[in-house]
Amino acid sequence: MIDHMNANSDPREAWLFEKGQTATVFTGLDPTLTSGVQQQLLVDGKIAVYNRSVISRNKWLPGTLINAAEVNLILAEYYSRNGSGVTAKTYFEKAIRQSIEYYVRLGDKADVLTWKPTAEPTAAEINAYITNINFDGATNAAQRLELIAFQKYIHYNVMQADESWAEQRRLKLPVLIFQEDETSTIRKTPPTRWTYPNSESVYNSDNYNAVKANDNLSTKIFWDVK
Numbered sequence: 001m002i003d004h005m006n007a008n009s010d011p012r013e014a015w016l017f018e019k020g021q022t023a024t025v026f027t028g029l030d031p032t033l034t035s036g037v038q039q040q041l042l043v044d045g046k047i048a049v050y051n052r053s054v055i056s057r058n059k060w061l062p063g064t065l066i067n068a069a070e071v072n073l074i075l076a077e078y079y080s081r082n083g084s085g086v087t088a089k090t091y092f093e094k095a096i097r098q099s100i101e102y103y104v105r106l107g108d109k110a111d112v113l114t115w116k117p118t119a120e121p122t123a124a125e126i127n128a129y130i131t132n133i134n135f136d137g138a139t140n141a142a143q144r145l146e147l148i149a150f151q152k153y154i155h156y157n158v159m160q161a162d163e164s165w166a167e168q169r170r171l172k173l174p175v176l177i178f179q180e181d182e183t184s185t186i187r188k189t190p191p192t193r194w195t196y197p198n199s200e201s202v203y204n205s206d207n208y209n210a211v212k213a214n215d216n217l218s219t220k221i222f223w224d225v226k
Contacts, residue, residue, distance in 0.1 A: 011121030027046060027048055052112070054107045069102055080148065145173065
């Protein structure tokens with residue numbers, strides 16, 4: 001995500017993240033590195049963290065169920081899948097503008113301004129980012145879906161983490177690579193679903209026993225067909 005933001009001058013970057021304490025640029029954490037290397041990068045202050053004023057220490061951060069950017073990204077996917085790339089572009093670009101506005105406005109709630117950016121994105125910066133994304137350069141539905149899915153990934157972020165996880169499983173986009181956790185005795189890579197709570201086996205035993213064999217972190221949810 002941060003590599004993308006750096007390469008395309010994403011106006012949301014400074015509102016979502018801070019540079020590491022010893023870093024001069026935004027740097028993401030490579031999940032394919034070993035845990036020891038990852039930990040050392042964090043200790044050395046070289047890795048970006050979530051912006052403390054806007055996100056991680058903003059005690060007035062609102063809960064988000066659904067918002068305008070999400071709706072328009074859904075519409076962009078719908079029209080792209082149904083052969084209307086021009087209409088999809090309209091909703092796609094509108095969603096980006098709304099997503100930028102959403103994260104900037106979260107900063108309005110900040111009670112500690114220490115890490116809040118001092119200037120809001122300009123219209124020129126927003127337009128430049130949309131130009132850099134180049135939705136017109138996606139010549140088919142598959143390429144358009146990659147762009148739409150990545151914008152969902154950025155927009156949902158930690159604010160709508162459940163939606164982000166669901167969309168990544170549904171679309172298999174963006175393609176994410178994870179280092180296997182060799183210390184885990186349950187699952188070495190991220191789960192495809194959560195297991196049922198213990199209360200199901202106690203209070204709903206007949207139905208639970210019927211699916212018990214599939215109650216694990218690897219079984220796909222019914223809509224996860226890829």
